[in-house]
Amino acid sequence: MEDAKLLIINLTARTYRTEIIPEKIVRHYIGGRGLGAYLLYKNLPAGTDPLSSENVLIFTAGPAQNLSVPFSPKAVLTTKSPLTGIYLYSVSSGAIGHNIRKAGYMAIMIIGKAEEPLYLHIADEKVTFHKANHLWGKDTLTTQKLLLDETKDKRASTAVIGPGGEKLILYASIITEGDKFRAFARGGPGCVMGSKNLKGLVISGTKTYQPADPEALSMFKRKIAAAIRENSVWAELRRRYGTGDDMPFMNKVGMLPTRNWQTGVWEEDKLKGIAPMLNAGIWPRKNIACGPYCPNPCSHYLEIKSGPYAGVAVDGPEYETMYAFGSNLGIDKFDAVAAAASLCDLNGIDTISTGLTISFLTECYEKGLIDRNYTEGIELAFGNDEAVIQCLKKIIAREGIGHHWGEGTRRLSATINGSSSFAMHCKGLEMGGYECRAFYGQALQFAINPKGGDHHGMGLPARSEAADGSNKVIKGKGEYLKEDAIGRVIADSAIVCVFPRKFLFPLFHEMLTALTGFLYSPEEVTKAGMRIIAQERLFNVREGLGRKDDTLPPRLLKEPLPDGPYKGSIVPLEELKDEAYRAFGWDLETGEPTPQLLSELEVN
Numbered sequence: 076m077e078d079a080k081l082l083i084i085n086l087t088a089r090t091y092r093t094e095i096i097p098e099k100i101v102r103h104y105i106g107g108r109g110l111g112a113y114l115l116y117k118n119l120p121a122g123t124d125p126l127s128s129e130n131v132l133i134f135t136a137g138p139a140q141n142l143s144v145p146f147s148p149k150a151v152l153t154t155k156s157p158l159t160g161i162y163l164y165s166v167s168s169g170a171i172g173h174n175i176r177k178a179g180y181m182a183i184m185i186i187g188k189a190e191e192p193l194y195l196h197i198a199d200e201k202v203t204f205h206k207a208n209h210l211w212g213k214d215t216l217t218t219q220k221l222l223l224d225e226t227k228d229k230r231a232s233t234a235v236i237g238p239g240g241e242k243l244i245l246y247a248s249i250i251t252e253g254d255k256f257r258a259f260a261r262g263g264p265g266c267v268m269g270s271k272n273l274k275g276l277v278i279s280g281t282k283t284y285q286p287a288d289p290e291a292l293s294m295f296k297r298k299i300a301a302a303i304r305e306n307s308v309w310a311e312l313r314r315r316y317g318t319g320d321d322m323p324f325m326n327k328v329g330m331l332p333t334r335n336w337q338t339g340v341w342e343e344d345k346l347k348g349i350a351p352m353l354n355a356g357i358w359p360r361k362n363i364a365c366g367p368y369c370p371n372p373c374s375h376y377l378e379i380k381s382g383p384y385a386g387v388a389v390d391g392p393e394y395e396t397m398y399a400f401g402s403n404l405g406i407d408k409f410d411a412v413a414a415a416a417s418l419c420d421l422n423g424i425d426t427i428s429t430g431l432t433i434s435f436l437t438e439c440y441e442k443g444l445i446d447r448n449y450t451e452g453i454e455l456a457f458g459n460d461e462a463v464i465q466c467l468k469k470i471i472a473r474e475g476i477g478h479h480w481g482e483g484t485r486r487l488s489a490t491i492n493g494s495s496s497f498a499m500h501c502k503g504l505e506m507g508g509y510e511c512r513a514f515y516g517q518a519l520q521f522a523i524n525p526k527g528g529d530h531h532g533m534g535l536p537a538r539s540e541a542a543d544g545s546n547k548v549i550k551g552k553g554e555y556l557k558e559d560a561i562g563r564v565i566a567d568s569a570i571v572c573v574f575p576r577k578f579l580f581p582l583f584h585e586m587l588t589a590l591t592g593f594l595y596s597p598e599e600v601t602k603a604g605m606r607i608i609a610q611e612r613l614f615n616v617r618e619g620l621g622r623k624d625d626t627l628p629p630r631l632l633k634e635p636l637p638d639g640p641y642k643g644s645i646v647p648l649e650e651l652k653d654e655a656y657r658a659f660g661w662d663l664e665t666g667e668p669t670p671q672l673l674s675e676l677e678v679n
């Protein structure tokens with residue numbers, strides 16, 4: 076494998092330099108999420124204010140980028156989150172990861188703060204700094220088009236913020252890949268970028284690489300092609316309906332969060348309004364790939380032609396957006412969900428955190444904890460799509476009460492008496508769409524996820540638990556989760572898509588060995604996954620987090636599910652945490668990785 080290079084760009088001084096990343100670090104942390112976790116830990120002192128110039132933005136590629144690996148249109152961004160105050164990594168689709176490697180880098184770390192709005196143009200070894208005052212205030216699509224025009228760099232990828240990041244909405248995203256609106260979405264990376272006065276970056280390069288073992292890589296590709304054929308039902312459903320392909324099943328088993336997680340079952344007639352496979356009128360859409368080298372595209376492009384939301388053009392919406400603006404807000408109009416998603420994408424804010432902030436406010440309103448004076452005239456109610464759009468516009472403008480709403484659910488609940496039990500976040504990050512009172516592995520995933528309420532950073536056990544019926548088993552649940560978590564961590568570090576997990580994860584040792592030339596046995600892949608998980612955990616421990624912080628909203632611990640197949644369920648969290656801590660090698664009392672574990676994994 077060629078030398079892995081780190082490009083360090085200082086916005087304050089307008090300088091840049093490169094470093095070679097030691098081979099041992101690349102072998103141990105692979106790339107992507109693993110390398111980002113290592114670099115963040117080494118470069119960010121404990122207690123750093125996420126919105127200070129000291130915070131860093133680290134874009135990483137992995138060994139799978141720029142080598143035509145199937146399912147590899149991915150990149151990772153790592154920083155300290157302004158929303159949660161802890162570790163944050165975020166995966167985006169698109170060609171940007173490939174372009175980072177084409178430019179010659181495995182990682183790009185941006186430090187400091189520009190005096191005035193800037194954008195960066197990275198073309199192979201050269202980095203140029205450009206004024207971006209004329210772009211400030213522009214939406215993410217317009218900005219990307221203008222950046223490509225101005226730099227005349229047609230091969231480039233762009234990554235930009237919209238008004239959300241400029242106005243420091245704490246859950247602002249970074250958008251890439253033009254009108255495919257792919258995003259480094261969760262936890263507020265766009266807010267960090269905005270705090271640095273960085274409107275965007277343009278990146279391209281001309282470098283090509285050879286895999287360490289071309290023949291082995293060809294064999295791996297043939298195995299993937301065969302696996303897609305063998306899993307033709309799954310592949311066809313994904314191509315046709317995208318990530319919302321199993322919403323009816325999720326609803327049937329009580330896993331679809333509804334009306335701010337009051338239940339996991341939505342009324343069937345309402346589900347029909349947005350679920351792709353139940354409503355031929357809204358689906359299928361034009362099937363597209365999220366970036367280069369996907370052999371089984373699951374994305375969709377949609378243009379609304381008529382009705383109150385005519386003119387909206389959006390990617391997806393994907394399952395998580397259909398949950399956040401659909402079932403969880405009681406909205407059964409597909410076009411309204413798409414319109415809300417489009418507003419988020421154009422303005423650069425995370426759909427999940429935005430939707431859950433509004434669903435939280437809606438429950439507060441329905442319970443009489445806030446009123447029309449508080450909402451500045453908006454009549455909130457589950458199912459009221461017009462009110463949702465009004466709230467969204469207030470958040471984006473960050474004016475009046477909307478300023479406060481841009482700070483997310485945790486901060487809001489601290490100001491509304493009696494609301495904390497249904498503020499649906501973990502560690503400050505609003506939760507992804509898996510009702511887990513009866514899916515203990517998934518509940519555990521949320522509780523120990525290093526970035527908070529993300530639904531799949533430590534695996535996605537909910538679906539396998541539903542399939543194998545182990546959802547309410549406690550004993551052994553830590554090991555059950557660990558296997559899935561390691562697969563996810565390696566996928567995010569390599570970097571490849573997690574959707575074909577069933578047939579892709581078991582081939583990681585072959586893929587990594589073929590790409591890098593380092594001999595990765597299955598045991599070494601597992602060890603690398605454990606190392607990365609420990610490194611992430613160590614960052615949060617250094618910030619003062621421990622066992623007490625691995626928790627869930629009180630609703631999931633104390634309020635039994637009111638209906639559905641698992642009526643009456645709550646999460647027995649402390650027992651589950653013991654299972655997880657034993658499996659991951661963390662101290663049962665403190666939740667910290669033990670010194671013995673860190674020594675075995677060579678983490679320091």
Ligand code: SF4
Nearest residue numbers: 364365369372373572
């Ligand atoms: S399966 Fe979907 S998300 Fe994964 S690489 Fe392909 S288009 Fe992208």
